[in-house]
Amino acid sequence: AVPGPLRGALRGPPAALRRGLAKPAGPQSIRQLREADEAAPIFQYAGKAAKRKDRVFVWGFSYSGALGLPSPVRPDVGWKKPRRIQPTPFRLETQEKISSAACGYGFTLLSSRTTDITKVWGMGLNKDSQLGFQRSRRDRTKGYEYVLEPSPIPLPLEKPQQTRVLQVSCGRAHSLILTDSEGVFTMGNNSYGQCGRKVVEDETYSESYLIHQLKEFDSRVVQVVCGQDHSLFRTKKGEVYACGWGADGQTGLGHYNITSVPTKLRGDIDGVNIIQVSSYGDCCLAVSDEGDIFGWGNSEYLQLASVTETTQVNVPRHLPFRIGKIKEAACGGTGNVALTEEGNVFVWGYGILGKGPNLIETAVPEMIPPSLFGLSDFNPDIRVAHVRCGLSHFAALTNRGELFVWGKNLRGCLGTGRMEDQYFPWRV
Amino acid sequence: LNAAPGRAPRQHVRFLPAPAGADGKETGLVATTVPVLADHPLVRGPRFRRLKIGAGHRLDVKASGVFVLGIGHGNKLLTDLYNCHLTKVYTVGGLFGKATDDFSDTGKLVEKTTFDHITREKLERILAVIQGTNHKALLMHSNIDMKTQEAYELAVKGLIRPMGKSPPIITAIRCLQFTLPQFQLEIHCLHETQQYLRKIVHEIGLELKSSAVCTQVRRIRDGVFTLDDALLRTQWDLQSIRNAIWNCQLKVKTELEKTLG
Numbered sequence: 001a002v003p004g005p006l007r008g009a010l011r012g013p014p015a016a017l018r019r020g021l022a023k024p025a026g027p028q029s030i031r032q033l034r035e036a037d038e039a040a041p042i043f044q045y046a047g048k049a050a051k052r053k054d055r056v057f058v059w060g061f062s063y064s065g066a067l068g069l070p071s072p073v074r075p076d077v078g079w080k081k082p083r084r085i086q087p088t089p090f091r092l093e094t095q096e097k098i099s100s101a102a103c104g105y106g107f108t109l110l111s112s113r114t115t116d117i118t119k120v121w122g123m124g125l126n127k128d129s130q131l132g133f134q135r136s137r138r139d140r141t142k143g144y145e146y147v148l149e150p151s152p153i154p155l156p157l158e159k160p161q162q163t164r165v166l167q168v169s170c171g172r173a174h175s176l177i178l179t180d181s182e183g184v185f186t187m188g189n190n191s192y193g194q195c196g197r198k199v200v201e202d203e204t205y206s207e208s209y210l211i212h213q214l215k216e217f218d219s220r221v222v223q224v225v226c227g228q229d230h231s232l233f234r235t236k237k238g239e240v241y242a243c244g245w246g247a248d249g250q251t252g253l254g255h256y257n258i259t260s261v262p263t264k265l266r267g268d269i270d271g272v273n274i275i276q277v278s279s280y281g282d283c284c285l286a287v288s289d290e291g292d293i294f295g296w297g298n299s300e301y302l303q304l305a306s307v308t309e310t311t312q313v314n315v316p317r318h319l320p321f322r323i324g325k326i327k328e329a330a331c332g333g334t335g336n337v338a339l340t341e342e343g344n345v346f347v348w349g350y351g352i353l354g355k356g357p358n359l360i361e362t363a364v365p366e367m368i369p370p371s372l373f374g375l376s377d378f379n380p381d382i383r384v385a386h387v388r389c390g391l392s393h394f395a396a397l398t399n400r401g402e403l404f405v406w407g408k409n410l411r412g413c414l415g416t417g418r419m420e421d422q423y424f425p426w427r428v
Numbered sequence: 429l430n431a432a433p434g435r436a437p438r439q440h441v442r443f444l445p446a447p448a449g450a451d452g453k454e455t456g457l458v459a460t461t462v463p464v465l466a467d468h469p470l471v472r473g474p475r476f477r478r479l480k481i482g483a484g485h486r487l488d489v490k491a492s493g494v495f496v497l498g499i500g501h502g503n504k505l506l507t508d509l510y511n512c513h514l515t516k517v518y519t520v521g522g523l524f525g526k527a528t529d530d531f532s533d534t535g536k537l538v539e540k541t542t543f544d545h546i547t548r549e550k551l552e553r554i555l556a557v558i559q560g561t562n563h564k565a566l567l568m569h570s571n572i573d574m575k576t577q578e579a580y581e582l583a584v585k586g587l588i589r590p591m592g593k594s595p596p597i598i599t600a601i602r603c604l605q606f607t608l609p610q611f612q613l614e615i616h617c618l619h620e621t622q623q624y625l626r627k628i629v630h631e632i633g634l635e636l637k638s639s640a641v642c643t644q645v646r647r648i649r650d651g652v653f654t655l656d657d658a659l660l661r662t663q664w665d666l667q668s669i670r671n672a673i674w675n676c677q678l679k680v681k682t683e684l685e686k687t688l689g
Contacts, residue, residue: 371584401556420575421575427560
């Protein structure tokens, strides 16, 4: 052991005075290169179980907590300013693999198909208990009004370790959770019966423990959809049930009153096997297995103007579009989009529809040229696989896994990184 | 070139005394066209003493392929072609498993890695990501206002591209061959250098949790000039060059008119 003060002295004279031989810097011969090549160690960076983990990305308005990121709202460091908008996709850390997600008005629900006790997480606005009762840590009798991080939502399941949550859906102030064996759970605002239970006068919805369970349907429910203040249920047999606010006819039951019990829809979809239902604002669309499309509800923005001049349609009507067999349809606040079997995207309605600034409204579906989604001589087999709508923006997912968005860019909802509206599909 | 028959000598009108008449009395002036003495080859000397040759887009020493040169008046056409900002197409060959300091296989070895986990599907996924980000850069640098109808129409036709200075942008990339450890890509790009393409190969290797070096860069198209128009080393003689220039003239003219109006 060398004593401390002497240790440095044993290093020898400083480098400037040393007369060691430097290695030659000229080009080495091929043999030396090959020897160095073979002698080099091989590194392995890819692990054995290198499977891609499914990820959740969030973007948009952050102050309501709907993104699940507390740091833009309340920065953990004092000098950081709160960020109102998250303009580009940001990865959200989740404990489980998320299979279904839904965005409501200021709140979000995430669910996973796990058999663990916690299957659904919620974040965002909770003023109407749309995320259930979130017990406040400071005062155990009160609940949180804003939830900033994904928090588990306790569900009154009979068999919590066997039932799986298949899908979640969010409306303006209510949410629906679909399970595989225990029916549909609804929570949140019920002032129009959208939760499927009787309307109670002067009920306070905030900090409420009430989660209603709906089991009385003819066959198993396979899809739940929330409109702004109404709910739609699609069963395995192809029938559609509705409840909630009906002043625009969005319940499709033939009247303009509210319904507090899920009731079957008739009209043009009576007897038709419906494979997909969609709604967002006050208009609803349903797609049958033969590729026909039916609509009802609000038509103030020419969504249903191809069949009727009235602005409210309270019975499902067949929309005679000659655009081919329709695979999927989505409703937005003012515009609708349909996807055909060939992978073409058709838009109609009002707003920024995606065909440049000149197309503001149309009653007849117009096709968006597939070259905007990346189709070219170079990549001839790009097709759009899914379409979705927001209030005034649209999103399309191609079979190569690319996401295209267009529409009005309210508070960064498009996720493009710019604050301007997007008049044609833009890759995110 | 100098031996070829040149332009016919210019003619001009001189007033010369008329040839003497029968009795030598007429001395009027007659207008005749005579060749200008200054155009006589013995006075003028060889027609071409120097040739102005300019080069198009750069091609560095380790790369190969189409290299465009302009002669004389062609230099002005070269500037116009540069302002058209047309894409170039390269075939880039790569090798997985090695990383070197200058991204090519002749450089100093930095690291060796495994590559058995790489599949064609993973490579295509990375290429799709590269194409997506570069497509966004293409739209951003083109300086067109996205909110106009003409921007929409250009986007539908796929004609949006930057018409000024911009960083290197890849407009299209796809995998031609994939046999581990080698692979070959076809890259369409703008404003790039060959070293940038080698760096892209290196970054693809890093993204796939391995490493890659570039073995070959070959330009197969430069704007309107393709491999078929290019002259081989054995064809560098006057006749072939003249034929090549003659064949390309129409193509270049139409392209310039289409882009620059």
